[in-house]
Amino acid sequence: MKIGIYPGCSLEGSARDYNESVFALAKAFDIEPVQIPDWNCCGATAAHNLNKELSLALPARILALAEKHGVDEILVPCAACYSRLVVTKHELQKHPELKNRICEVIEMDYKGTSKIINVIEWIDKYIIPKLEEKVKKPFNYKVACYYGCLLVRPNKVLNYDRVEDPQTMDVVMSKIGATAIDFAFKTECCGAGLSISRTDIVSKLSGKIIEDAEHRGADAIIVACPMCHSNLDMRRPDINKYWNKEFNIPVIFVTQAIGLAVGLTPAQVGLKRHFVEVKIS
Amino acid sequence: MSHSDHHIERNSLAAKVEKEVEVKAQKCYQCGKCSAGCPVAEDMDFPPSMVLRMLQTELPANDEKILKSHSIWLCVTCEMCLTRCPMEIDIPSMMDYLRQKSRSEGKANPKAKNIIAFHKSFLSSIKHTGRLFELGLIIDYKRQSLNLFQDAGLAPKMISRGKLHFMPEKLKDMAHIAKIFKNTSK
Numbered sequence: 001m002k003i004g005i006y007p008g009c010s011l012e013g014s015a016r017d018y019n020e021s022v023f024a025l026a027k028a029f030d031i032e033p034v035q036i037p038d039w040n041c042c043g044a045t046a047a048h049n050l051n052k053e054l055s056l057a058l059p060a061r062i063l064a065l066a067e068k069h070g071v072d073e074i075l076v077p078c079a080a081c082y083s084r085l086v087v088t089k090h091e092l093q094k095h096p097e098l099k100n101r102i103c104e105v106i107e108m109d110y111k112g113t114s115k116i117i118n119v120i121e122w123i124d125k126y127i128i129p130k131l132e133e134k135v136k137k138p139f140n141y142k143v144a145c146y147y148g149c150l151l152v153r154p155n156k157v158l159n160y161d162r163v164e165d166p167q168t169m170d171v172v173m174s175k176i177g178a179t180a181i182d183f184a185f186k187t188e189c190c191g192a193g194l195s196i197s198r199t200d201i202v203s204k205l206s207g208k209i210i211e212d213a214e215h216r217g218a219d220a221i222i223v224a225c226p227m228c229h230s231n232l233d234m235r236r237p238d239i240n241k242y243w244n245k246e247f248n249i250p251v252i253f254v255t256q257a258i259g260l261a262v263g264l265t266p267a268q269v270g271l272k273r274h275f276v277e278v279k280i281s
Numbered sequence: 282m283s284h285s286d287h288h289i290e291r292n293s294l295a296a297k298v299e300k301e302v303e304v305k306a307q308k309c310y311q312c313g314k315c316s317a318g319c320p321v322a323e324d325m326d327f328p329p330s331m332v333l334r335m336l337q338t339e340l341p342a343n344d345e346k347i348l349k350s351h352s353i354w355l356c357v358t359c360e361m362c363l364t365r366c367p368m369e370i371d372i373p374s375m376m377d378y379l380r381q382k383s384r385s386e387g388k389a390n391p392k393a394k395n396i397i398a399f400h401k402s403f404l405s406s407i408k409h410t411g412r413l414f415e416l417g418l419i420i421d422y423k424r425q426s427l428n429l430f431q432d433a434g435l436a437p438k439m440i441s442r443g444k445l446h447f448m449p450e451k452l453k454d455m456a457h458i459a460k461i462f463k464n465t466s467k
Contacts, residue, residue: 009413014444038453040411045358046403049380053465058407061461105464106457153360154373163364189320189359196422196432197399201355205320234435273442 004071004114005033006062008081008226009041014234015078015226017270021255022077022119024268028134028259029127033075036066042084045193056098057105059088063116064108077119077255079225080192083150083158085116090157118151118160119224119255120168127258131175136263138177141280143257144213144221145169145180148228149189163187169254173222176261181216185209190231199235203242206231210239210247219280221251229253234275250278293339294347297382304375306336308368315362315372325352329362329372332379348383354393398425408462411452416445 011019026033039062047055063085066074076082089112092099103110117125147166155163164187170180188209191202210232213221223229232239232251240247251274259269271278295306309330316328327335327350335343347353353376362372383389389397402421406414419436423429439445452458 009415012412012450013415013446014439016444040452040458041407041413043407044403044413046400047407048358048377049400050384050397050404051465052377052381054404054462055377057461057465061457106461149359149361153364155364156369187361189357189361191320192357192359193399194355194357194396196419197395197426198355199431201321201324234439273444275438275442 001072002070003031003033003073003075004036004066004069005075005077006036006039006042006066006081006085008076008078009044010078010226010230014230017273018077018226018229018253018255020268020270021253021259021264024264025127025255025259025262028262028264029130031126034071036062036071036074037069039065042081044080044084048084053102053105055084056088056091056102059085060092060102060110061106061108063089063112063114064106064110066114067109067111071114073115073117075117075119075122077122077224078227079118079148079150080227082116082118086158087154089116120151120172121160123172123254123258124168128172128175131258131262134262135176137261139173139257139261140177141179141219142181142217143173143178144183144216144218145173145186145254146183146209146213146221146223146228146232147187148223148225149187149192151224152187169222169224172254173257176258178222178257181218183213183216183218185212190228192227192231195227195231195235199238200242202231202235203238206235207239207243207245207247210249211243211245214247214249218249220257220278221249222254222257223251224254236276248276250274250276250280252278291339293336293341294344294379294382295336295339298336298375298378302371302374302378304371304378306333306370306375308370309333309337310368312367314365314367315370318361318365319356320359320361321355321357325355326350327352329356333370333372345388347379348386348388349390351390351392353379353383354390354396395426395428398422401425406449408458410449411455411458412450414446414449416447417449 043058191205256269316330322328356376406418
């Protein structure tokens with residue numbers, strides 16, 4: 001079986017730390033994810049807000065390229081890209097006429113045969129089975145696993161985990177020795193794509209998530225989405241200003257936490273690139 | 282006029298939503314769970330349940346208010362409303378349709394100017410390079426929104442952490458991306 005990876009745009013830029021941790025972790029487990037050749041942006045929020053056809057055509061090109069190169073399974077570490085890809089596959093499957101129209105637009109064949117998996121599914125399938133023997137440094141911390149929106153919703157389309165109180169990331173974290181705390185904001189929105197255009201709303205929403213995690217005694221917030229990470233980490237100065245607080249809880253990608261547990265260095269998993277200093281390692 | 286005749290003649294926004302995105306506003310019984318769970322409801326002029334109620338009236342004045350509302354642009358598509366709706370009304374898909382209709386009819390709320398400017402800058406970036414070029418996006422957004430000094434302190438911090446590229450990474454097959462944009466332009 002051929003496994004491909006669709007990193008998405010943020011992993012090449014502002015979420016470079018996430019990218020580094022995904023590839024470093026894969027390497028530590030002798031996996032070599034191959035990038036979908038010449039992949040494009042999925043269109044993100046902008047496309048589905050402004051142009052429905054474009055919002056389906058951009059992900060369809062990615063999926064068609066994957067098929068063309070015989071990729072059976074595509075790992076999509078960004079929860080937002082993952083959502084766009086899965087939603088597109090679902091829409092085209094549900095509406096054959098729309099599928100024909102989109103195939104005309106992209107001028108490519110598309111069958112919908114590649115499986116799309118998120119980072120937790122990838123960890124579950126390829127990392128967990130070999131994890132026990134590899135853990136060198138248990139991650140003995142209390143963590144608040146933050147799933148955000150697009151890893152679990154729309155649940156009828158994604159068909160992944162419990163929608164109000166998901167558990168998959170909590171289970172993964174427990175395997176490296178962490179204690180996942182009960183946390184009320186697991187699936188509340190961080191403000192997502194409003195980060196630049198309405199920083200005030202993002203500061204308000206992200207601050208509520210951080211406040212609850214800190215209040216319940218978490219040492220770190222664990223995420224699996226670059227958008228959640230940039231809002232909770234890069235926007236921390238705005239959040240602290242908005243709430244007039246000094247929140248200093250670090251925000252760590254699930255792949256970084258596992259990387260540290262199996263003996264990778266903070267630099268190898270990109271921790272040095274965070275805005276909020278990560279004192280645990 | 283029989284019920285079926287009435288149905289054929291419906292020209293309301295609710296009827297268009299039903300036809301275009303298969304969302305039936307009439308199914309809503311106003312439990313309010315969507316508005317209760319909506320992260321941006323308190324910033325909206327009409328929370329999601331009220332948008333649905335207004336659609337149900339099928340009055341041109343209400344349709345107009347919806348298309349001119351700030352709400353449709355504040356919706357972040359977090360999908361919480363759909364998840365909690367007992368009638369499984371796909372409000373996020375409906376919001377996408379309403380945003381596009383609002384723009385095509387030139388009715389977008391002036392308060393949503395920056396949100397729309399951001400989306401436009403984002404798509405323009407993809408159109409030119411195939412992938413998002415974050416620095417280009419920020420510069421174009423500043424130009425469009427005239428918020429020249431916003432986040433001025435952020436860029437240097439991103440650069441020092443290696444999180445902001447100076448040059449875009451272009452696709453090999455840019456002609457293909459150009460064609461997709463051309464084929465989907467309205």
